[in-house]
Amino acid sequence: MDQAQSAPPRSDETVVLRQVRKTFGDQEVLRGVDLTARRAETTVIIGGSGAGKTTLLRLIVALDRPTTGDIFIEGENIAKMSENDLNRIRKKFGMVYQYAALLDSISVFDNVAFPLVEHTKLPKKEIYTRVMEKLEILGLDPKVVAPKFPSELSGGMRKRVGLARALMLEPPILVYDEPTSGLDPLTSRIVDDLIEEMRERFGVTSIVISHDIASCFRIAHQAVLLIKGKVEAAGTPDSLLEGGNEVAREFIKNSGVDVHGIDRVTRRAPKR
Numbered sequence: 520m521d522q523a524q525s526a527p528p529r530s531d532e533t534v535v536l537r538q539v540r541k542t543f544g545d546q547e548v549l550r551g552v553d554l555t556a557r558r559a560e561t562t563v564i565i566g567g568s569g570a571g572k573t574t575l576l577r578l579i580v581a582l583d584r585p586t587t588g589d590i591f592i593e594g595e596n597i598a599k600m601s602e603n604d605l606n607r608i609r610k611k612f613g614m615v616y617q618y619a620a621l622l623d624s625i626s627v628f629d630n631v632a633f634p635l636v637e638h639t640k641l642p643k644k645e646i647y648t649r650v651m652e653k654l655e656i657l658g659l660d661p662k663v664v665a666p667k668f669p670s671e672l673s674g675g676m677r678k679r680v681g682l683a684r685a686l687m688l689e690p691p692i693l694v695y696d697e698p699t700s701g702l703d704p705l706t707s708r709i710v711d712d713l714i715e716e717m718r719e720r721f722g723v724t725s726i727v728i729s730h731d732i733a734s735c736f737r738i739a740h741q742a743v744l745l746i747k748g749k750v751e752a753a754g755t756p757d758s759l760l761e762g763g764n765e766v767a768r769e770f771i772k773n774s775g776v777d778v779h780g781i782d783r784v785t786r787r788a789p790k791r
């Protein structure tokens with residue numbers, strides 16, 4: 520291991536993976552992954568089906584442990600942490616799932632209040648204030664939306680509600696699992712704008728798993744291409760498109776997306 524590999528992560532390196540391997544039975548799903556997600560930047564992990572993206576995400580948010588290797592979250596190595604300490608680490612992440620994953624049988628208010636009810640002992644009045652505030656911040660009319668059920672909202676509104684819920688405990692890291700999957704192009708753009716807005720407003724570090732190359736080009740400061748459990752290439756989307764890695768160039772080309780006309784967030788320097 521060279522010096523950079525054994526040195527502790529820098530303070531702006533929010534999530535750092537070093538030589539992470541994960542094996543299920545005799546199948547090695549992650550085969551020595553190195554990855555760094557920097558503070559207040561958006562890192563998008565792309566790759567084909569079965570490349571190991573979901574497995575990687577579960578390790579990052581401490582829902583599972585690596586077979587070998589190190590994972591640092593805000594400077595703390597979580598690879599061999601006790602279950603108690605892992606619970607503390609898990610609270611650093613807000614999760615935004617595919618299709619927002621709201622509970623359909625309860626109101627929007629109860630969905631958004633859920634993390635506060637579960638993880639805090641705040642009085643009801645305070646919970647009410649915080650939920651209504653968050654809905655408003657996310658551009659929803661709280662009085663109208665709070666009593667509704669998720670099924671009464673549009674796809675874009677449900678994503679906003681999902682984000683409000685993910686932000687409730689004010690986590691420093693937001694993790695999005697296929698946030699634009701199954702959405703029409705217009706709603707996908709709205710979700711991309713939201714991801715960027717959350718990053719700018721709250722300075723959160725964002726990690727996005729995506730099949731959506733257009734979205735990757737719009738929002739990623741860093742794109743990480745995962746192929747068969749290994750990082751094939753990492754860098755700005757443009758550097759993957761124009762760089763020397765043929766696999767990365769082909770992967771983007773084969774998506775069929777005309778990436779040249781897309782507005783890239785990376786033109787704006789991230790706030791530090």
Ligand SMILES: Nc1ncnc2c1ncn2[C@@H]1O[C@H](COP(=O)(O)OP(=O)(O)OP(=O)(O)O)[C@@H](O)[C@H]1O
Pocket residue numbers: 543548566567568569570571572573574575
């Ligand atoms: N708990 C598990 N037990 C056994 N095998 C698993 C487990 N979780 C994942 N795998 C295997 O790991 C491989 C990678 O799966 P993973 O879901 O991480 O890929 P992915 O890149 O997210 O794919 P997709 O884009 O299709 O969701 C698959 O072959 C899967 O069967």
